[in-house]
Amino acid sequence: MKEPGEYFMEGNIACAEGSLRAGCGFYAGYPITPASEVMNHLSKELPKVGGRFVQMEDEIASIASIIGASWTGLKSMTATSGPGFSLMQENLGYAVMTETPCVIVNVQRAGPSTGQATKPGTGDVMQARFGSQGDYEIIALSPNSGQEMFDFTIRSFNLAEKYRTPVILLADAGVGHMRERVKIRSEVETIDRRRPEGDETEYFDTDRKDHVPPMPDFGDGEELLITGSTHLGDGTRDTSSFEAQDRLVRRLVSKIEDNREEIEDWEEMDVEDADLTVVSYGSMSRPARGAVKKAREEGLDVGFFRPKVMWPSPERRLREIGNNSEVLLAELSLRGYRMEVERAVPSENLHIYDRLNSLPTIDMIYDKIKEVVK
Amino acid sequence: MSEDVKINIDRKLCTGCGICIKFCPKDVLGESDDLNQYGNHFPEVVAKDECIVCRRCELYCPDFAIEVEEE
Amino acid sequence: MIKAKDIKKKYIRKHPSPFCPGCGGGMVLNSMSRAVEESEVSKEDIVAVSGIGCAAWIPSPHWRVDTLHTTHGRAIAFATGVKIGNKDLEVMVVSGDGDCAGIGGNHLLHGARNNIDLNVLMINNGLYAMTGGQVAPTTEHDEKTLTTPYGNPSSSFEAAEIVKAAGAGHVARWTTYHMKELIEEVKKAIDTNGFSFIEVLTQCPTRKGKKEGMNGLEMLEWYKENTSKDEDSDKIFVGTLSEVDRPELTEQIYRQIDKAGGGLR
Numbered sequence: 029m030k031e032p033g034e035y036f037m038e039g040n041i042a043c044a045e046g047s048l049r050a051g052c053g054f055y056a057g058y059p060i061t062p063a064s065e066v067m068n069h070l071s072k073e074l075p076k077v078g079g080r081f082v083q084m085e086d087e088i089a090s091i092a093s094i095i096g097a098s099w100t101g102l103k104s105m106t107a108t109s110g111p112g113f114s115l116m117q118e119n120l121g122y123a124v125m126t127e128t129p130c131v132i133v134n135v136q137r138a139g140p141s142t143g144q145a146t147k148p149g150t151g152d153v154m155q156a157r158f159g160s161q162g163d164y165e166i167i168a169l170s171p172n173s174g175q176e177m178f179d180f181t182i183r184s185f186n187l188a189e190k191y192r193t194p195v196i197l198l199a200d201a202g203v204g205h206m207r208e209r210v211k212i213r214s215e216v217e218t219i220d221r222r223r224p225e226g227d228e229t230e231y232f233d234t235d236r237k238d239h240v241p242p243m244p245d246f247g248d249g250e251e252l253l254i255t256g257s258t259h260l261g262d263g264t265r266d267t268s269s270f271e272a273q274d275r276l277v278r279r280l281v282s283k284i285e286d287n288r289e290e291i292e293d294w295e296e297m298d299v300e301d302a303d304l305t306v307v308s309y310g311s312m313s314r315p316a317r318g319a320v321k322k323a324r325e326e327g328l329d330v331g332f333f334r335p336k337v338m339w340p341s342p343e344r345r346l347r348e349i350g351n352n353s354e355v356l357l358a359e360l361s362l363r364g365y366r367m368e369v370e371r372a373v374p375s376e377n378l379h380i381y382d383r384l385n386s387l388p389t390i391d392m393i394y395d396k397i398k399e400v401v402k
Numbered sequence: 403m404s405e406d407v408k409i410n411i412d413r414k415l416c417t418g419c420g421i422c423i424k425f426c427p428k429d430v431l432g433e434s435d436d437l438n439q440y441g442n443h444f445p446e447v448v449a450k451d452e453c454i455v456c457r458r459c460e461l462y463c464p465d466f467a468i469e470v471e472e473e
Numbered sequence: 474m475i476k477a478k479d480i481k482k483k484y485i486r487k488h489p490s491p492f493c494p495g496c497g498g499g500m501v502l503n504s505m506s507r508a509v510e511e512s513e514v515s516k517e518d519i520v521a522v523s524g525i526g527c528a529a530w531i532p533s534p535h536w537r538v539d540t541l542h543t544t545h546g547r548a549i550a551f552a553t554g555v556k557i558g559n560k561d562l563e564v565m566v567v568s569g570d571g572d573c574a575g576i577g578g579n580h581l582l583h584g585a586r587n588n589i590d591l592n593v594l595m596i597n598n599g600l601y602a603m604t605g606g607q608v609a610p611t612t613e614h615d616e617k618t619l620t621t622p623y624g625n626p627s628s629s630f631e632a633a634e635i636v637k638a639a640g641a642g643h644v645a646r647w648t649t650y651h652m653k654e655l656i657e658e659v660k661k662a663i664d665t666n667g668f669s670f671i672e673v674l675t676q677c678p679t680r681k682g683k684k685e686g687m688n689g690l691e692m693l694e695w696y697k698e699n700t701s702k703d704e705d706s707d708k709i710f711v712g713t714l715s716e717v718d719r720p721e722l723t724e725q726i727y728r729q730i731d732k733a734g735g736g737l738r
Contacts (some may be wrong), residue, residue, distance in 0.1 A: 089547070
């Protein structure tokens with residue numbers, strides 16, 4: 029684990045270092061471009077801080093084992109890219125259903141299918157939200173720099189522990205392989221899952237306002253009943269009653285929905301008086317922000333909005349912005365975030381700058397801004 | 403052979419599979435006339451005095467439905 | 474001799490179970506409970522991991538230990554995380570033949586290859602029973618099942634032989650007819666520091682027995698007649714198939730952590 033200080037560091041390494049700082053105790057993974065560096069780094073560094081590392085036979089086994097390990101009380105993580113993320117969907121749903129804290133890093137690449145493994149893309153945003161079957165909500169963060177790869181990994185662990193949920197770190201090959209200055213602080217806030225107190229005996233239901241039940245460990249003598257089937261508060265499987273399904277699934281959805289104000293996060297710049305707001309995220313947001321700054325310098329009233337948390341969606345704020353200005357969505361994808369933004373912004377106000385395979389220059393986006401503003 | 407043996411068959415658990423009847427080495431159990439929800443006959447004790455408390459019935463019962471009590 | 478009353482009180486919950494009359498599932502549950510009772514391990518240290526299917530319902534929710542009921546075929550992968558996460562836990566995996574050797578085949582292979590200290594009971598009824606009785610990798614060639622109405626065009630494989638070849642530390646086969654031997658084998662699995670794989674031929678009267686004209690009891694008798702402890706017999710061999718000493722994954726990982734200088738997180 030790197031000592032506090034400033035480093036010139038690759039994004040994937042910053043993510044790995046963030047997990048070490050966050051207290052990760054278990055990593056299981058499978059090699060895949062452009063995410064492998066996270067695993068490579070942790071294979072060496074995690075044992076040094078007393079964490080367990082194992083390379084598994086595939087991505088399905090990777091996410092399965094981090095869920096199993098989480099129930100032994102360890103903070104756990106895996107990292108992958110699109111093809112592996114697709115494989116992980118079933119067990120991701122299992123982590124949601126069993127309320128198992130864990131972090132899944134998806135360093136997105138150009139798809140669909142095998143696509144272009146070394147090239148960035150952000151086409152998995154909707155999959156992060158809807159990839160597994162059934163009704164659920166998810167938390168997904170989108171870093172746009174080496175620093176955020178470090179910071180958001182820590183935040184991902186904290187959110188996972190606080191809300192007893194899997195959290196997805198939606199990075200992309202641009203941010204993952206970019207090298208930048210990363211500051212590693214000595215003081216880092218970490219959150220641990222809430223363990224049962226006093227007479228709390230239900231670990232799969234709660235009347236608490238935050239909807240988060242306490243979580244014991246294996247070996248605590250609780251005779252835990254953990255299951256991906258619909259279940260009652262004590263974990264007993266109930267695969268038929270209306271009451272069980274209604275209560276459980278609504279609570280799982282409310283757990284994210286009702287806590288969204290604490291979870292959501294975004295960056296805004298010069299939005300109040302903007303005629304046009306550029307909305308962007310991930311590595312694309314870097315030239316996008318540059319283009320907005322240039323536009324301002326040229327006297328155009330352009331603002332910038334960047335979701336740092338993709339899910340739960342910043343729809344409330346997007347809707348406000350979309351009703352007050354034109355919006356230009358700039359993304360490294362054709363369908364990544366588009367339909368979500370279309371939901372919030374009136375169609376007559378929405379413009380798209382989409383690009384595949386590689387980042388545009390600031391000028392390319394600036395040219396588009398000028399074209400839209402006309 | 404013990405006179406203080408009680409063999410309890412819990413009819414809420416017994417599925418009438420007949421395994422205990424067959425596996426008893428002393429033919430202590432037989433088929434009763436009573437049918438359960440599956441349409442199977444509950445077992446009943448037919449030769450209590452033959453019971454040697456080997457507990458083979460307990461070992462083989464899939465449903466934990468039979469208990470041999472020795473006073 | 475242990476009393477059923479005591480076993481039931483200490484190890485069993487949520488009865489009556491949903492298992493069919495004559496199903497071998499409850500017999501496996503019974504043997505696992507008795508094996509633990511006769512072992513040094515404490516039931517508080519046991520985690521039972523299962524996948525999807527009737528066999529998966531053996532520990533979940535009927536066994537009074539920590540249970541992890543997971544996704545289809547993935548029990549061994551989840552169990553790997555549990556064991557490596559906390560090496561002091563005694564991890565049992567209860568999985569049907571379809572779950573373990575079908576969809577879960579890859580994880581079975583690598584669990585055995587890693588010789589990770591898990592105790593795997595593969596509950597082999599030769600079908601996918603819970604969903605109606607479809608053909609499985611363990612179904613014989615030509616056998617008629619729900620999805621092979623013209624006879625099974627596929628052929629079966631011997632999961633136990635494959636697990637042996639993959640390097641598991643302890644491989645055995647028994648049937649629910651062999652309750653005493655099964656209990657001893659589970660005890661041995663608990664004592665073995667390595668991947669223990671016990672194939673348990675288990676009767677499914679509803680999906681398998683019915684089409685063969687046998688009830689649960691008759692299937693047990695079939696197991697008795699058609700198995701042998703003699704390797705040279707033509708009958709299905711029951712007993713120990715393999716015992717080897719190979720590096721065990723958990724131990725290896727913890728040793729490396731120790732050497733790297735980290736106190737355990």
